[in-house]
Amino acid sequence: MIESLPLQLPWFGFAGLPPAWLFFAAAVLVALLQKAEMPRLLLAVLLATPVLGALNLFSMEIGTSWVWQVMELELVQLRVDRLSFLFGLLFHLAALLGVIYALQVKDSQQHVAALVYAGGALGAVFAGDLVSLFFYWEAMAVSSAFLVWTGRNQTSAGAGLRYLTMHLFSGVLLLGGAVMHYQSTGQIAFDYLGTGTLAGGLILLAFGIKCGFPLLHGWIIDAYPNASPSGTVFLSMFTTKVAIYALARGFPGTELLVLIGTIMALFPIFYAVIENDLRRVLGYSMINQIGFMVVGVGVGTELALNGAVAHAFNEVLFKGLLFMSMGAVLLRVGHVLGSDLGGLYRSMPRTTAFCMIGAASISAFPLFNGFISKSMIMSAMIEQGYSWSWLGLLFASAGVFHHAGIKIPYFAFFAHDSGLRVSEAPRNMLWAMGAAAGLCVVLGSWPALLYGLLPWPVSYVPYTYPHVMVQIQLLLFSALAFAWLKLAGIYPPELRSVNLDFDWVYRRLIPSAYRSGKHALVRLSASLSRSAQSSAQSLREHFTAPRKALVLHMETGGAAVLVGVVLAGYLLLYLLSAGGSG
Amino acid sequence: MTAQGEKSVSQNPAHHAPSRAEEPLFWVSQRAARTVLIALHAVAFFAILMEWIWPFDPNAHAVERVHALDFTASYALYGFFACVILVLLGLILRRLVMRPETYYPDDAA
Numbered sequence: 001m002i003e004s005l006p007l008q009l010p011w012f013g014f015a016g017l018p019p020a021w022l023f024f025a026a027a028v029l030v031a032l033l034q035k036a037e038m039p040r041l042l043l044a045v046l047l048a049t050p051v052l053g054a055l056n057l058f059s060m061e062i063g064t065s066w067v068w069q070v071m072e073l074e075l076v077q078l079r080v081d082r083l084s085f086l087f088g089l090l091f092h093l094a095a096l097l098g099v100i101y102a103l104q105v106k107d108s109q110q111h112v113a114a115l116v117y118a119g120g121a122l123g124a125v126f127a128g129d130l131v132s133l134f135f136y137w138e139a140m141a142v143s144s145a146f147l148v149w150t151g152r153n154q155t156s157a158g159a160g161l162r163y164l165t166m167h168l169f170s171g172v173l174l175l176g177g178a179v180m181h182y183q184s185t186g187q188i189a190f191d192y193l194g195t196g197t198l199a200g201g202l203i204l205l206a207f208g209i210k211c212g213f214p215l216l217h218g219w220i221i222d223a224y225p226n227a228s229p230s231g232t233v234f235l236s237m238f239t240t241k242v243a244i245y246a247l248a249r250g251f252p253g254t255e256l257l258v259l260i261g262t263i264m265a266l267f268p269i270f271y272a273v274i275e276n277d278l279r280r281v282l283g284y285s286m287i288n289q290i291g292f293m294v295v296g297v298g299v300g301t302e303l304a305l306n307g308a309v310a311h312a313f314n315e316v317l318f319k320g321l322l323f324m325s326m327g328a329v330l331l332r333v334g335h336v337l338g339s340d341l342g343g344l345y346r347s348m349p350r351t352t353a354f355c356m357i358g359a360a361s362i363s364a365f366p367l368f369n370g371f372i373s374k375s376m377i378m379s380a381m382i383e384q385g386y387s388w389s390w391l392g393l394l395f396a397s398a399g400v401f402h403h404a405g406i407k408i409p410y411f412a413f414f415a416h417d418s419g420l421r422v423s424e425a426p427r428n429m430l431w432a433m434g435a436a437a438g439l440c441v442v443l444g445s446w447p448a449l450l451y452g453l454l455p456w457p458v459s460y461v462p463y464t465y466p467h468v469m470v471q472i473q474l475l476l477f478s479a480l481a482f483a484w485l486k487l488a489g490i491y492p493p494e495l496r497s498v499n500l501d502f503d504w505v506y507r508r509l510i511p512s513a514y515r516s517g518k519h520a521l522v523r524l525s526a527s528l529s530r531s532a533q534s535s536a537q538s539l540r541e542h543f544t545a546p547r548k549a550l551v552l553h554m555e556t557g558g559a560a561v562l563v564g565v566v567l568a569g570y571l572l573l574y575l576l577s578a579g580g581s582g
Numbered sequence: 583m584t585a586q587g588e589k590s591v592s593q594n595p596a597h598h599a600p601s602r603a604e605e606p607l608f609w610v611s612q613r614a615a616r617t618v619l620i621a622l623h624a625v626a627f628f629a630i631l632m633e634w635i636w637p638f639d640p641n642a643h644a645v646e647r648v649h650a651l652d653f654t655a656s657y658a659l660y661g662f663f664a665c666v667i668l669v670l671l672g673l674i675l676r677r678l679v680m681r682p683e684t685y686y687p688d689d690a691a
Contacts, residue, residue, distance in 0.1 A: 470638070474657045480622060492672055498682065
């Protein structure tokens with residue numbers, strides 16, 4: 001890793017504060033200002049926080065600081081190197097874009113949750129030990145659940161609870177792994193961990209939940225489409241990227257990740273083709289893109305790791321932009337169902353243009369930022385001989401163009417005219433989308449700007465004649481396939497529906513198994529109770545019924561005579577035995 | 583999913599236009615769609631022609647190609663058939679996993 005930071009403002013003269021603290025303090029301030037009913041000052045604090053945070057970031061130096069000694073543990077609040085710096089810069093940028101996008105939101109709970117969430121993400125990437133990482137991990141989990149609940153309906157309430165459960169479980173795994181790691185090594189430093197121990201396996205699983213590994217991905221497609229427009233934009237920018245950072249720090253070169261990442265890149269594209277909710281399509285698309293990054297971490301060479309983190313940087317911009325454009329549609333129309341949209345380019349031309357820039361970027365068109373980072377991972381795979389996975393990722397590249405590059409803008413803004421006539425997105429949303437779109441184009445056109453920030457030295461040149469031409473061939477012929485399938489009437493129409501995914505297990509299977517089990521227990525209990533009652537009844541009847549062998553019914557006088565006879569017999573026997581012995 | 587968390591600030595709320603004009607093919611209108619389609623075909627086949635005239639140096643920087651795909655227009659064919667397979671498998675998947683909107687009780691609320 002390069003031993004100097006790419007951006008520094010030395011005149012600040014101090015080594016910087018842990019960025020998380022700034023955001024946590026801002027969250028408290030925003031809550032107080034909301035109570036004091038000072039909305040203008042509140043907006044100023046919201047905007048100033050990421051800007052001041054970035055200045056704080058630029059004052060940092062390589063190394064560790066803010067180290068707390070708690071009993072035998074060294075808790076490192078600020079570990080600065082090129083990797084943490086890159087993600088720190090990314091999260092400040094993401095927070096600024098998210099805050100601008102959400103400026104029209106009057107819900108202070110969302111602002112507070114967003115600031116705590118961004119702070120948690122920053123804390124996680126600058127944490128130098130596993131215990132501090134756990135603390136920020138959980139802060140992210142709780143605050144982001146509040147962002148899911150900003151949907152303010154029953155669906156988002158349920159989705160938020162499921163989201164929180166998954167993420168708290170991830171935290172439990174992380175803590176368990178950290179404790180085991182400490183017991184076996186006596187260390188809690190967050191560096192390379194590997195999968196050779198149970199502790200490493202638990203921590204990988206914890207990161208995998210946050211990353212959306214296959215079968216652990218349900219929370220992404222469950223929660224992201226159910227938050228408010230700006231809530232989803234925030235959610236899309238931090239959690240999964242923190243997980244990529246954590247994988248790159250703790251598990252570089254883990255071969256298992258190549259397989260996992262390839263599956264992640266492939267399976268969501270089939271779901272995305274048939275999904276009707278366009279924000280859920282973007283959720284699937286996010287899993288697909290994270291798959292590329294996971295593969296990059298798994299390959300583990302400098303080129304692959306640079307590609308993974310560069311793609312994470314770019315994905316925040318283009319996926320954030322796509323979520324922003326769908327959020328603007330949701331705000332204006334009230335839904336983002338592909339079956340009921342279409343023709344919105346007439347009403348929302350700027351949003352349409354920004355969405356198309358996001359679509360071109362995620363598809364990795366030359367001159368857009370996806371082109372300069374995705375190809376780094378693909379090239380590294382070829383270099384290391386992962387040919388089959390490479391073919392899978394090439395398939396996924398064509399697929400992502402299909403669903404995110406074509407489907408999203410096509411069904412939302414073009415296709416048939418749905419007749420919807422709405423206003424253009426609010427101005428602050430347009431600013432945020434414009435800034436993200438501008439960055440997608442600038443970084444795509446001048447890759448050195450991003451390459452200069454990467455943790456390891458870069459000699460990769462993306463703009464060569466063959467590379468540009470093969471990418472154009474791949475994308476244009478994918479577009480031709482879409483057009484021909486559409487003309488032939490084979491392309492699946494958008495239908496109001498729900499598609500079963502792994503979340504079915506905990507949304508239907510487990511609840512219905514629980515209900516069935518509960519009913520079975522109730523029935524068993526009732527049946528036992530009935531049979532016990534019936535046995536008791538029959539016993540009672542048995543012992544109390546008339547004409548039974550062991551029971552003699554007689555009047556009190558008769559009983560007295562009987563007792564007298566027995567006593568007389570006893571006396572007689574006694575006298576006889578006494579006479580005999582005398 | 584509705585945007586209940588954030589109220590629209592639109593002064594011109596969504597409403598449906600009274601009538602639909604010409605039903606477009608893909609885009610703005612039949613004519614525009616045809617123009618776009620013709621342009622798409624032209625550029626796509628021009629990209630193959632370029633490769634045929636000036637073949638790629640397999641050792642050039644950033645070329646991503648396995649030996650199995652080391653022939654002219656391999657990326658074009660791969661992209662095309664990948665999308666066709668994707669859609670066909672997607673149709674099969676839809677038969678397996680599609681359920682009514684009200685399938686999950688809390689979504690139906």
